[in-house]
Amino acid sequence: MDERRAARYERLTEQLTGLIEGKSPSLQAAMATLCAVLHAKMPHHSWTGFYFVASESELHVGPYQGPVACQTLKGAGVCLHAVQTKAPVIVPDVNAFPGHIACDARAKSEIVIPLIHGDCVIAVLDIDSAELSQFDESDIAPLTKILELLNPYL
Numbered sequence: 001m002d003e004r005r006a007a008r009y010e011r012l013t014e015q016l017t018g019l020i021e022g023k024s025p026s027l028q029a030a031m032a033t034l035c036a037v038l039h040a041k042m043p044h045h046s047w048t049g050f051y052f053v054a055s056e057s058e059l060h061v062g063p064y065q066g067p068v069a070c071q072t073l074k075g076a077g078v079c080l081h082a083v084q085t086k087a088p089v090i091v092p093d094v095n096a097f098p099g100h101i102a103c104d105a106r107a108k109s110e111i112v113i114p115l116i117h118g119d120c121v122i123a124v125l126d127i128d129s130a131e132l133s134q135f136d137e138s139d140i141a142p143l144t145k146i147l148e149l150l151n152p153y154l
Contacts, residue, residue, distance in 0.1 A: 009142035012041055020149045027153035031123075032063035034146065038127070039065035046107060047128040051079050053121055059083065062123060070103035077101035082112040083121045088140045092133040104128065111135035113143050117154040 016037055024030035031050050039048035049064020051073060059073040059080060073079055076099030082089045091110045094100045107128035114121045125147060129135070 006138070006142070008041065009146075012037060013142065013146055015041075016146055016149055021152075024153065027150060028063060030150050030153050034125075034149065035063050035065045038146070042127075044129045044131065044134045045127055046130040047104060047126070049126055050115075050123045051126055052123045053083055056084075059124070066128070067104050067106075070101060073101055075099075078110050078112050079124045079126050082114045082124050086114055086116060086121055088113045088144070090135050090137065090139070092135075094128075106130045108132045109134045111139055111143070113140065113147060115147055115150060115154075117151075122154060 016034055019033050019037065020030045024033060035048045035050070039045050045066070047064065047066030047069065049066065049069060050062035051059035052062050054060045057075050057080065061069045061071050078089050078091055078094070078097055078100060089112045091097045094102070094107055094110050107130065109129045109132050111127050113125045115123045115125065125143065127135070
């Protein structure tokens with residue numbers, strides 16, 4: 001990760017902490033705030049949002065910013081893979097990911113971070129970019145730290 005992106009994540013973590021900790025009335029409100037700030041401040045994001053786990057093979061859209069999303073994801077895709085593995089997934093080229101579900105044909109790369117409570121994945125943070133290879137391993141730790149702001153609401 002370049003230094004500018006690392007510094008941006010640090011600033012965003014501080015900003016989101018001030019907006020969410022002790023101020024958000026619910027998980028949904030905290031998620032909406034998180035999406036709005038990340039989407040507005042990270043220029044490579046074309047879609048920033050959450051999908052809630054509905055079952056082991058189905059996800060439902062939650063708060064998000066960007067173009068209209070798939071309301072339901074079923075049976076395959078990057079988000080469901082993150083739920084099943086309970087691990088972050090980085091996809092440099094979504095067209096090369098088997099079973100990718102294209103909600104927006106402009107999306108070229110993606111990162112998905114699971115939101116885990118206890119031993120269960122509650123939801124995933126899904127971020128798309130309209131350019132290839134916009135995410136790498138160095139994005140995982142700061143995004144995970146930002147997701148930790150949601151823990152009091154789980």
